[in-house]
Amino acid sequence: MTNSDNEGRPVYLDANATTPLEPAVLDEVMHYFIVEFGNSGSRTHEYGQAAKSRVQRAREQVAEVVAAHSDEVVFTSGATESNNIALLGLVEHGEKTGRRRVITTAIEHKAVIEPVEQLARRGFDVVFLPTTAGGWVDPQALADALTPDTLAVSVMQVNNETGVRQPLADIAELLRDHQAYLHVDAAQGFGKELAALRDPRIDLISISGHKIYGPKGVGALVARRRGYKRPPLVPLVHGGGQERGLRPGTLPVPLVAGLGTAAHLAVRDNETRMRTCLEHKSAALRVFDRLGAEYNGDPDRVVAHAVNLSIPGLDSEALILALKGAAAVSNGSACTSHSYEPSHVLIAMGLPVERVQGALRLSWSHLTAEVDWEDLHDRIAAIR
Template sequence: MSVYLDCNATTPMDSAVQSTILRFMAEEFGNSGSRTHEYGNRAKVAVQKARDQVAEAIGADRNEVIFTSGATESNNLAILGLAPFGERSGRRHIISTEIEHKAVLEPLENLQRLGFDVTLVAPEPGGYVNPDTLRLALRPDTLLVSVMHVNNETGVMQPLDEICSLLVDHPAYLHVDAAQGFGKATAQLRNRRIDLIGLTAHKIYGPKGVGALIARRRGFDRPPLAPLMFGGGQEHGMRPGTLPVPLIVGFGLAAELADKGAGRWHEKCLAYRSQMLRGLASLNPELNGDQGRVLPNTVSLSIPGLDSEAFMLATKGLIAVSNGSACTSQSYQPSHVLIAMGLGRDRVSSTVRLSWCHLTPPTDWDEVVAALKRVL
């Protein structure tokens, strides 16, 4: 069986998280909204504990955690949910970047159709956004600045601390898509200047189908979000519907485990990265992105003379990798991220992404290299 190297798409589930989810499916199956009996009360307590676990991991208050179906919904709620306030206040300018995930770019396209003015800032060649470029784009009517934490294709971290400092005296709301960085490089996300943060569980060894939007207060004021759905009033009226208690409990435990294990996991990922780069060195791989800014669990690379499809076919059965975001890889399109970084079409078409975690087993890189050399 091939070694799974697509952890930026989704991670394996932690065994403790899996056991907890199964218990809440089979035994503790109450509805957290049922207040007339002990089944509902136990479910409510479990959800509150999970809310506290997520809040603790990211440096938020429990009442700032809104559970959702994942980072895509969280990002949509943050971006589209601000639109009515922007229209009322006359602040209809939004700044984001050309390297965002589609879960951010497509909601922004929708707002453009509604008359909002969206500025997409180009990245530096290293795959990160220059804070000075953002500063020059700021206007008095800027409603929102949306910058991802870690790029899902290159693993490059964005300079969130500098961006937070830039916005100290500006009223614009700051939204961060933290799907890739939460649980791996969480320290930046604890900055209280970040108003809105999109999270998901399945990138931190938790279940698919659950995530959260962190909506931090400014003083006593919540971000002025309007809900996208109606009916039931759950999650402060921002996300109605019966809460998926097993998934939420699993997310809470995954967040706690990631918070406690981040340092140890970081070292394991660094060690795997070193072994991988040594193993592939004879192929002279070209690495994409500023390698001083990447997380230790991701490499975006190309092998000269070998396109990505040939790479994946040659290594099938040995390693499982991708050639782009999982959201668009069903019908391959050239990476908008790599194009925005200024890479040529040949380099883009030859790029593959390898992403791993602390659970990834050792890999026979000699065998991988031999398979690739047969098609070069």
């Protein structure tokens, strides 16, 4: 899609919900839909061999982002499925070893909170760590909750609503000599914040293609070995034995190829993308500072591609209505927006109800069209 295709439409500022496709990714996906349409499990002819070869290259491309080995990459339908495999897949091991404590945070995505709630229903001791007012979890809270029978710790890399980075390096160091499996939901940070996920102490990493300019419907779970031992995961679905038995079913080769290309470009173009996002962020903050915005999330920890803010006296629905036709924005997670419930993330941060109700999330990318920030300012100023 070109800029001309979007003429007359609002500028897209909801990249935390999903990102547009990189043109090179689209080309790759279409090639494997139309030309190389073989099944990667077919070994008797060149169509299958071409598909298998591309899947292997995609494993290498995804693994490169987090400094893992290609055989540690399991393709899934997205981060939600990866989270479920990572957490629910440890149940059998936890029951066998008597390690029944699972620690996570109060600000996780529902794709982690709901599987963890399933663990609680199965008799596991689940601990939700509180967050600071800045939207990040203090590693000391984890240290206080950690016990010898802790099976797993699950902490997101970047919060999807506030854009706040979690202190993964400190958490990984805290767990360096502990046997608990460390899982990271990296949907919002994979391919953008590179260094944090390259720590070998992180055992399990969930990623989603459509957050890094790749196709929807594909993602991966990186399951790192400790020495020669893989994480003791068991599959949630059975039949076929694909993906080392953890995720059976015919691989969607076009989507996997697209994810591989998106991962490769994320590493190659990381610095230039970051600069572009920071330029958008600086322009946004200059405008919202003039409107007296209150920023939800520690500004020193917020990523380059997002901001969450409230404007005193205005609720988010009024703000979204004022920006209608000019900018596509949101007031929270796209996965729960249908519920109209106050953000559990902002509530966990201890923000006043009025500020939570007024919260607006803007998120952009290196593909974002030029934004008329002055027009956005004037639209909001007119309803104050």
